Amino acid sequence: MSNLSEAQAWTNDVEHLQQASVPAPAIASVVFEGISKQFAAGEGAPRALHEVNLSIERGKIFGIIGRSGAGKSTLLRLVNRLETPTAGAVHINGRDVVGLNAAELVLLRRRIGMVFQHFNLLSAKTVWENVALPLKIAGLPKPQIRQKVDALLELVGLSDKRDSPPSRLSGGQKQRVGIARALVHDPDILLCDEATSALDPETTHAILALLKDIRRRLGLTIILITHEMAVIREVCDNVAVLEAGQVVETGEVWRVFGDPRHAATRSLLRPLVHDLPEEWSARLRVPELGPVLSPGSIEILLDLRFTGAGEREPELGLLFNRLGALSQKVSLVHSALEPIQGRMQGRLVLAVSFLRSQGLTSPVAALLETARSFADKVEMLGYV
Ligand SMILES: Nc1ncnc2c1ncn2[C@@H]1O[C@H](COP(=O)(O)OP(=O)(O)O)[C@@H](O)[C@H]1O
Ligand SMILES: [Mg+2]
Structure with a gap:
């Protein structure tokens, strides 16, 4: 056989x-x-x-x-x-x-083909010979080897390097040879x-x-x-x-x-994960310490996490509108939302300010509740 x-x-x-x-x-x-x-x-x-x-x-x-x-x-x-x-x-x-x-x-x-970090190519052989070697060892007839190796070099985009030694290739090209060699036995x-x-x-x-x-x-x-x-x-x-x-x-x-x-x-x-921009983290006061007693308005930082588990994309326009209706101003501090496997996920940090005269507890509670109806996890990072 x-x-x-x-x-x-x-x-x-x-x-x-x-x-x-x-x-x-x-x-x-x-x-x-x-x-x-x-x-x-x-x-x-x-x-x-x-x-x-x-x-x-x-x-x-x-x-x-x-x-x-x-x-x-x-x-x-x-x-x-x-x-x-x-x-x-x-x-x-x-x-x-x-x-x-x-x-x-x-x-x-x-x-089972295998690709290595350091490519493991034979330096004394050309690109073409490196890919052909496992087929030679397996005893395949020459015309079949030629056909297979040519097709694989084409697949990995290295047809023009077939006669080069690995030393003349970039790292990416060497890895392409490694991949072609791993595919020789289908x-x-x-x-x-x-x-x-x-x-x-x-x-x-x-x-x-x-x-x-x-x-x-x-x-x-x-x-x-x-x-x-x-x-x-x-x-x-x-x-x-x-x-x-x-x-x-x-x-x-x-x-x-x-x-x-x-x-x-x-x-x-x-x-x-991107941390908070420096100018914000320097000003941030943790919730346990309470707000700095400045006159006028108070600003809080909300950290919204989107896990991608929701059916639809987060409705950011609506989120800003709702938070805006509860406050004086909503501004974007940091945003790292991106689709992974088609699901929008990541983090949004918002600064929301409201008047001190409104008190503290109820505006914060209302803002958190609203944010939680849009994001999967909401945390109040503190006051700025
Ligand atoms: N051939 C070996 N002989 C003895 N210990 C080994 C051998 N290969 C791996 N180990 C040990 O097994 C553990 C897991 O190694 P490894 O699988 O190479 O980890 P990783 O690939 O995640 O860096 C390490 O503690 C390593 O020292
Ligand atoms: Mg390892």
């Missing part, structure tokens, strides 16, 4: 298993079930992963985020069995891959381990756009690990937050961004 028909047999086998169990659209592509990983033996040895349960649906771009050492790479390497779990199962298209023998592993790894799953972490923001954007395009054209499942929330926001459908080897939060990206539950998630999101 040739290598190619073996690979086909493996796929058929998997398809057969799928049909036997759950209908295709409902079945998850990758399922981690009770995964633990300890690198050193013994009771007290540190655990790189602990009781990880995660389902990654077919055709999704699934992000795994966490700080350095959280266990992201270890988790990813379980998918193509570069690591073996200490406990638990990894199901790929319904099949547990933990017990595969050496020959089955070769076939499994062809179904994988079902693409694993990206910090694939954009060595790139500048603009190149990151271009590579993420390429990944989205590849997912759309080839319909594969992409599992992407990163320590940057901006990457998750840009390309992922779903996200899992890994902290000290455990999944602490998971869900659709817009949900997790709109209403982060775990401290680790909030801390990873912090670089994306």
